[in-house]
Amino acid sequence: MAGKVSPIKAGLACRCPACGEGPVFKSFLEIAPRCTACGADFSKADAGDGPAFFVMFILAIIIMPPVLLVQIVFAPPVWVHAILWTPLIVLLGAWLLRPFKSIMFALQWKHNAADVRWTGSDGHSS
Numbered sequence: 866m867a868g869k870v871s872p873i874k875a876g877l878a879c880r881c882p883a884c885g886e887g888p889v890f891k892s893f894l895e896i897a898p899r900c901t902a903c904g905a906d907f908s909k910a911d912a913g914d915g916p917a918f919f920v921m922f923i924l925a926i927i928i929m930p931p932v933l934l935v936q937i938v939f940a941p942p943v944w945v946h947a948i949l950w951t952p953l954i955v956l957l958g959a960w961l962l963r964p965f966k967s968i969m970f971a972l973q974w975k976h977n978a979a980d981v982r983w984t985g986s987d988g989h990s991s
């Protein structure tokens with residue numbers, strides 16, 4: 866079954882990118898050390914800040930039209946905006962972060978991406 870799992874499907878379901886069965890997360894946003902179903906080692910891949918960037922980008926696109934609409938139609942004081950949008954942004958962000966992190970992890974898994982390390986072997990270092 867290895868290699869047949871779609872990284873997007875496994876990512877959206879927050880499942881192991883190798884077998885599609887075991888959960889990727891051991892807590893809300895922490896990647897498990899290995900798959901409980903197939904034993905795949907998850908310790909090599911880390912999406913870092915990537916998911917947060919995409920979630921912020923998408924949130925901005927989702928949130929800005931209603932914010933502008935409310936401002937144009939009602940012109941409320943600033944504190945109304947703060948009360949309206951802050952919880953929405955936090956909840957949407959938390960809701961989106963898990964599948965995004967899982968998808969990026971699954972894509973890294975599929976394409977064998979690991980940390981880029983400086984080897985210093987190309988002759989340019991001193």
Ligand SMILES: [Zn+2]
Pocket residue numbers: 881882883884885886887900901902903904905
């Ligand atoms: Zn697995």
